[in-house]
Amino acid sequence: MAHDRAERALAAIRANGGRITSDRRAIIEALATGSDHPTVEELAERVWKRHPDVNLATIYRTVELLENLGIGFHVHMGHGPSRWHLSDEVHQHLVCSACGAVLDVPDDVLDPLREQIAAATGFVLDAHHFSLTGTCATCSKVA
Amino acid sequence: MAHDRAERALAAIRANGGRITSDRRAIIEALATGSDHPTVEELAERVWKRHPDVNLATIYRTVELLENLGIGFHVHMGHGPSRWHLSDEVHQHLVCSACGAVLDVPDDVLDPLREQIAAATGFVLDAHHFSLTGTCATCSKVA
DNA sequence: TTCCGTGCAAACAATTTGCAATAGA
DNA sequence: TCTATTGCAAATTGTTTGCACGGAA
Numbered sequence: 001m002a003h004d005r006a007e008r009a010l011a012a013i014r015a016n017g018g019r020i021t022s023d024r025r026a027i028i029e030a031l032a033t034g035s036d037h038p039t040v041e042e043l044a045e046r047v048w049k050r051h052p053d054v055n056l057a058t059i060y061r062t063v064e065l066l067e068n069l070g071i072g073f074h075v076h077m078g079h080g081p082s083r084w085h086l087s088d089e090v091h092q093h094l095v096c097s098a099c100g101a102v103l104d105v106p107d108d109v110l111d112p113l114r115e116q117i118a119a120a121t122g123f124v125l126d127a128h129h130f131s132l133t134g135t136c137a138t139c140s141k142v143a
Numbered sequence: 144m145a146h147d148r149a150e151r152a153l154a155a156i157r158a159n160g161g162r163i164t165s166d167r168r169a170i171i172e173a174l175a176t177g178s179d180h181p182t183v184e185e186l187a188e189r190v191w192k193r194h195p196d197v198n199l200a201t202i203y204r205t206v207e208l209l210e211n212l213g214i215g216f217h218v219h220m221g222h223g224p225s226r227w228h229l230s231d232e233v234h235q236h237l238v239c240s241a242c243g244a245v246l247d248v249p250d251d252v253l254d255p256l257r258e259q260i261a262a263a264t265g266f267v268l269d270a271h272h273f274s275l276t277g278t279c280a281t282c283s284k285v286a
Numbered sequence: 287t288t289c290c291g292t293g294c295a296a297a298c299a300a301t302t303t304g305c306a307a308t309a310g311a
Numbered sequence: 312t313c314t315a316t317t318g319c320a321a322a323t324t325g326t327t328t329g330c331a332c333g334g335a336a
Contacts (some may be wrong), residue, residue: 004265005324017315018224018315018316019309019310019314019315019316020310020311021310021311021315021316021317022303023316023317024316035286039300040300040301041300053318054317055317055318055319056301057302057317057318057319058303058316058317058318060300060301060302061302061317064302075197076219076273080299081299081300081301082300092269094260094264094266097265097269097272101279103264103266105260105263105264109256109259109260109263110256112255112256112259113252113255113256114250115254116255117237117248117252117275120248121237121246121248121280122275122279122280122283123237123239123246123278123279123280123283124277124278124279124283125237125275125276125277126240126276126277127276127277128305129221129240130219130273130274130276131273132159132260132268132270132271132273133268133270133271133272133273134266134267134268134269134270135266135267135269136265136266136267137265137266138295139268140265140267160290161290161291162289162290162334162335162336163335164290164291164292164334164335166291166292167291180318182325183325183326184325196293197292198292198293198294198296199326200292200293200326200327200328201291201292201293203325203326203327204291204292204327207327223324223325224324224325224326228311
């Protein structure tokens with residue numbers, strides 16, 4: 001499935017008139033592997049295991065391309081660099097400000113809030129660009 | 144009330160063993176004025192109207208101090224620099240990704256979501272560090 | 287007088303960009 | 312071939328830091 005995701009992303013690039021290069025293939029496969037949310041640096045580490053010559057700027061450019069095609073997204077979690085993932089399903093990110101753990105939750109947990117805010121202000125929530133912060137179950141207990 | 148807020152902030156600094164300088168007074172008054180969320184640069188513009196000699200680094204250090212005292216906060220809205228405000232009441236920020244408008248909403252709109260998430264995952268939401276993104280009423284209509 | 291606060295300039299981290307060389311289609 | 316992609320190094324943006332001096336308490 002990670003492989004499928006990668007193939008789909010490559011197909012989208014091709015469909016858009018883009019070229020498939022070995023750099024792009026390596027980057028996309030690294031991003032499709034695992035369901036985590038790597039920073040560009042972390043992604044680079046992964047890519048460099050097998051393709052040590054891929055330039056950082058290329059990774060930035062590739063990930064930007066994916067975002068323009070609507071198949072890649074970045075989220076801001078805490079301070080520091082943004083984190084990237086391929087689409088599949090939209091989800092929200094709960095980030096523990098104590099231990100840094102990231103919990104993915106389905107996007108529809110926001111539906112009641114969405115309706116409430118839309119009714120009260122007309123504002124249409126589309127909140128996947130920023131994470132929700134708080135304290136995870138484990139850290140809450142410790143405190 | 145803006146003035147009260149400023150005085151309270153200064154009192155908190157003094158109570159903490161900090162010194163009251165004219166730079167700090169100017170910065171805090173500029174931040175207390177208006178209920179917007181200026182970036183450090185915007186805050187600097189305001190301060191420089193009357194005190195052109197205040198250094199940027201001093202502004203960074205002052206807002207950091209306010210944050211350490213628990214009376215100042217920064218939020219991330221879209222890309223670019225963080226935005227600062229004095230406490231008063233905790234609120235959420237809805238940022239329109241089309242026009243950049245910022246809408247403040249009371250923190251308790253999150254209560255239902257809070258309960259739902261706590262029940263499902265044990266995660267305790269404390270989301271005021273990131274804004275909620277979406278499209279404001281005006282921009283939603285245009286689209 | 288005693289440190290705390292400040293200016294200044296340099297260091298920093300994350301990211302973007304210009305341009306010539308290279309390699310997909 | 313023809314143009315998109317890449318490498319490289321320099322530029323940008325937002326923010327932090329070290330250090331010597333000057334001013335609150």
